[in-house]
Amino acid sequence: MTSSFKALELAQESIADLDLQLLRRKLRVTQSPCNSNVTVENRQLKAFCSNDYLGLANHPDLVDAWSQGGQQYGVGSGASHLISGHSAAHELLEIKLTSFQKKHIQNARALFFSTGYLTNLAVITGLAGLTERGDLSIYSAKLNHASLIDGVRLAVAQMNATVNLFDHTQLNSLTDTLTKDTKSLKLIVTDGVFSMDGDLAPVKALLQIAEQYDALLIVDDAHGFGVLGKQGHGILEQEEIQSDRIIYIGTLGKAAGVSGAFVCAQDSFIEWLVQKGRPYVYSTATPPAIAHALLKSLEIIDSAEGIERRAQLNQLIKIWQDEMIFSEWKKVSSCTPIQPVILGSNASALMAAKLLDDAGYWIPAIRPPTVAPGSARLRITFSANHSADDLHKLITTLNRIEQKVSKKVMHD
Ligand SMILES: Cc1ncc(COP(=O)(O)O)c(C=O)c1O
Known part of the structure; x- marks a missing residue:
């Protein structure tokens, strides 16, 4: 029996609208672990799109640590951290995460969360609660990640915060507004690396x-x-920064290869978030086995192997910067494994992604609202598991595809 009612009609119309604007996204099913070579819908593809920068997501030592963690702690935590879900594995992980930042943040303490998204909501709304309604200003970088934006939106709803957006390449307007700001609590919020x-x-x-x-x-x-x-x-390590007023957030599902995230800051801020960070207080703790696997990941990040993996990434970044030359498309200057290529229209980006797929590459088109209208792109990311040869082949393929897409656009 099929029925139609208002909400269903609205959902169907909204989806059709996304189709019309070339903005509908598609889920693709992988059948292999996350790696530089993946099986997607029964086809082998070379992936240049994950955030597994160090190539740890399928590292045998991490897979072993995850199973050992399961043997030792079982598969679930059973409750939120403040009830009974905080295990020795979580505690050890937080101690290790603290040790990574303690040179940079005085009296540091780290707090582990199940995702970066929730960390950002908890940190911004939690810190916003340090003052009275209406007594808070938030300065947020325009290109911040959606999770920071949503944290700011919640803080506005909850605390009637004033929000100012700033361009991170041009800080004059930020200082101009701060000069006139009389609120007792001011938060400046930014991505470290713009995603x-x-x-x-x-x-x-x-x-x-x-x-x-x-x-x-x-x-x-x-x-x-x-x-x-x-x-x-x-x-903070790279820029040799030390401060007691930084609230540092890192995620553990990207370069660390597993899942979760953390905030590290002065102990008093963290203690406040333990008490008042709603996504922390009212959510089941991540399975301890994950924290156990993450301890191994941190060990690798800090070791000679981690240094080698970062050297491989830096070699790939240099090859890309030196050798990738486009005639029409725009390469962004980036010193990180995120190397976007701006095509502009949604149609061009989709066409390029399809041609890349035909050539055996997985690099999805990134479109609004993730990026600004008119700046649709290929977000190419490197992993330490890519070789220089993998990258040279990608460069040749991209040059060929750029010509094809440009010809098609001229024809249309
Ligand atoms: C800058 C930034 N912050 C936070 C997140 C969210 O992290 P998670 O995937 O752990 O929820 C992402 C995810 O892509 C991100 O790019």
Whole structure:
């Protein structure tokens, strides 16, 4: 029996509208572990699209650690951290994460979460609750990740916060507004590595501004943790930053190869989030086996193997920067494994992604609202498991595809 009712009609019309605008996304099913070579819908593809930058997601030592963790702790945590879900594995993980940032943040303590998305909601809304309604300003980088944006939106709804967006390449307007700001709590919020462009936030300059105007600086280093810095400890290590007013967020499902995320900051901020960070308080703790596997991942990130994996990534980034030359498409200057190619229209990006797929590559088209209208792109990402030869072959293929797409666009 089929029936039609208003909500269903609205859903169907909304989806049809996405189709019309070439904005509908498709799920694709993989049949192999995340790696540089994957089986997708029964076809072998070379993947240049995951965030598994160090190539750890299918590392045998991590797979072993995950099973050992399952043997030792079972598969579920059974409750939120504050009830009975906080295991020795979580505690050890937080101690290790703290040790990675303690040179950079005074009196540091780390808190583990199930995802980066929830961490960002908890951190922004939790810290927003330190003051009275209406007594908070948030300064948020325009190109911040959706999870930071959503955290800010919630803080606005909950605390009537004032929000100012700033361009991270142009900090004058940020200081101009801060000069006039009389609120007692000010949060400056930024991605460490911008997820769709791959460039770095000017963290040192932002910290100086935070110090000058008595603000807290929240840095979401989702794409820098594991990748940046000699030891892979992230953007604070790379930029040699030390401060007691940084709230550092790292994710553990990208370079760390597993799942989850953490915030590291002065102990008092973390204790407040344990008490008041709603996504922390009201959510079941991640299975301890995951925390156990993550301990192995941190060990690798910090080891000679981690250094070698980062050296391989840096070699790939150099080859790309030196050798990839487009005639029409725009390459963004990025020193990270995120190397976007801007095509502009949704149609061109979709066509390029389809031709890449035909040639055996998995690089999806990234379209609005993830990126600004008119800046649809291929978000190419490198993994330490890619070889220089893999990249040279990709460069040749992209040159061929650019010509095909450009010819088609001229014809249309
Ligand atoms: C900058 C940034 N922050 C946070 C997240 C969310 O992290 P998670 O995937 O662990 O929820 C992402 C995910 O892509 C991200 O790019």
